[in-house]
Amino acid sequence: MTASCNSSTVYSAKDFKSEVKPVWCPGCGDYAVLSSITKAFADLGLKPHETSVVSGIGCSSRIPAYTNTYGFHSIHGRALAVGQGLKLARPDLTVLVAGGDGDGFSIGGNHFLHACRRNVDLTYIVMDNRVYGMTKGQPSPTTESDWDASAMAPPGGTGMTPFHPLAIALAAGANFVARGFSGDPNGTAQIIAEAIKYPGFSFVAIMSPCITFREEQREWKEMVRPAVVEATTDSAQAARRLMTDDGFNIGVLYRGNRQSYGKEAKVTSTAAALEAEFAL
């Protein structure tokens, strides 16, 4: 009703936040990620009703309800499926999918691979805390192999090689690959804004400490640094950098040039005409 007169409304980051109070522990990295996302939306001049945030299950996946956009808090591991469905049905909307490392790389790992390959024009943010926060601290796919401060981890850790999300995203065909840190909300907002604007599947891994089950991650702020090299459009070069990377370089790593998935459908028939094809 009022959409036309509001079409010129400029929305601030605050306008993108809802009144729902987050369930997160005080000090959780996800607060800052929420701020970075809403700042990116505002900086891009998006409108809350034309934007959507889709997630799975986990502490980080609670994020849609804390924004004032259209949202879907779906089920564990399926955020990318819901998000891709939404974007394919509604290419006019801005779709941001968000969640945790367990949600995205463990139970949802297959969707991650295929979302990278499919290259639907959306942005996927993983708040990586290298632990399952919501279920009280079990090792996740990105957990260090020797981490054993968990009731469920064997002494000495799982011994399993941590998943390398950026390298996998690159290998699977993601069109934009970047790493952010929750302790740098402005830098992260910039990366997210660029990811949203960039065509195709944009993957942003954000190091977001779980101060409850991985207290040592408070030290991340001492360890991260802006990547000293520029983003590349050469996937081989990006791959070499990733394989020598210690996990603490922040910034955009790779910008690809793949065509986004899907094309505008042109109506050429009707239900009645399709039925007539079966008539004798």
Next chain:
Amino acid sequence: MTTSSGSGSVSIALCGSGGAGVMTAANMFVDAAAEAGFYALFGRSSGPQIRGGEAAALLRLAAKPITSVDDTFDIMLAVDWLGVQRFAAELPLSKSTLIICDPAAGEVPEVYVKTGARIVHLPMKDLAKAIPGGRPNMIALGAVAALVGFPVQPLTEVLGKSLKKKRADAYEASVAAVKKGAEFAASLGDTKKLPAPSPNPGKRLAIAGNAATGLGAIRGGVKFCAAYPITPATEVLEYLSSALPKVGGVFVQAEDELASVNMCIGGSYGGAPSITATAGPGLALMIEGLGLSVASETPVVVVDVQRVGPSTGIATKCEQSDLNIAVYGLHGDAPHLVVAPNSIGDCLFTTQWGVHLAEVLQSPCIVLSDQALGQSRAIIDAPPELNLPGGRLTATTPAEGETFKRYANTESGVSPMPIPGVEGCQYTADGLEHTETGTPSSQSSDHNMQLDKRQRKLTNYDYADHWATIEGEGDIAVITWGSCTGAAREAIDRARADGVKARLISLRLVYPTRPQHMGDALKGVKKILVVEQSHLGQFTRYLRGEYDLPVKPEQLSRPGPLPMRPGEIHARLLSMGK
């Protein structure tokens, strides 16, 4: 004397190894019969090879609509015997069956000889050899057609359509072979003849159940489909992948069924009526997503073309054993819709209706089709044009100062659902229990309110008389569903001719249940026979658990892969009618 099987129709099985061309011949026969005004039902059976290998084309032709296979075959023709004994259980023969085989193909396998069927020789190979480019399958086609009294003319017309332009030499050879086969048939003795076709049949369709399901989805307004291939549902997807883009929709092949159903939920959240199709193993994977659809009240339709389970089971054969998972498989108290088509034509209507219900009631809807419906091709009367008015209840921008409540506790239980893009209606769809505005809540009051609302919208809805197909009168009621319906209908017709009256109740709305309507449909009934294709008797258990039946039902249930045939139901009805 009881009414014999299949009066007014002929049933023919054409068998042969891969490359023998029995499917081609059968398809041509069906097309020609359709042109001549007949009705047909055409199923197929094949060996375990992915492509090629032995195959049997199972045809039934009649002058009036057919919805069931017959008890036995009138003619079984084998181009060769390689692997054909594999089909013995699926090819019931009797003393009145005519087995036609090529003497060059060797001995008739013992399983077929044992039936006492009359065996005659048609030297298909030799006759074909005498025609340059001639093929044994065309000799077979000509002979079988002539035996049942079907003229050569429509056959050559069909050959003309498929071959004349592209391959004139093949056309000539095929016509000559068909004619040769027809001539030779005169020496094979007499067999059952087709009745005269209906002189002016109404509008008819040549369609398979899976294509009808796809067409029903299009009719229902579906605009999004994400799916993962699986037998015997793949043809639904093949159809939709080409048809959906033509009506402005989107088809996407997903990486698995978890992705399929959740992509559909995402597309539906965006405002596009969405559907996916699968079989039992895929439905099992989709169940958690269906719970999300229930809790978030996001419409989605899942077609399950049932096959023999559990696990991979027998992927190419029919069984009605996904009833339990469809009705009871969701965790939590999760009311949802389950509908089941009961004929090939009804795949069209029931899918359209399922889409409509899902949209109107903001609920998942499982459409329980089955392999026998989905993968059989038929000549049917065109299902009537059906106008189902209304669709999703959408929301508009609320007045200044008003908060939009996505899960408002309305009287009907259906709350306005905004399509993203509408200003002021932003909400978070959630599988977490929530308040009326959609904010997560663990309060018992909110849980109770939302449970009641989600149940109420389904229970109080008026499903009109679509809830079941009800036919005939009598103090015996046959309650059945899905592809067993055709056999039950034919059995009831035969029993009536024998003086035993029974009524047919074929359930189209499996969930929610309609106790009042069922009570009315069963008024005056003294005996009930439940017919289903499940080892466990899932449908019988469901009926006894969900409905207050006036009498304890008798049960005629057995598993797939063999289809339920009218004769066995007929025999049971006669003994019940004594």
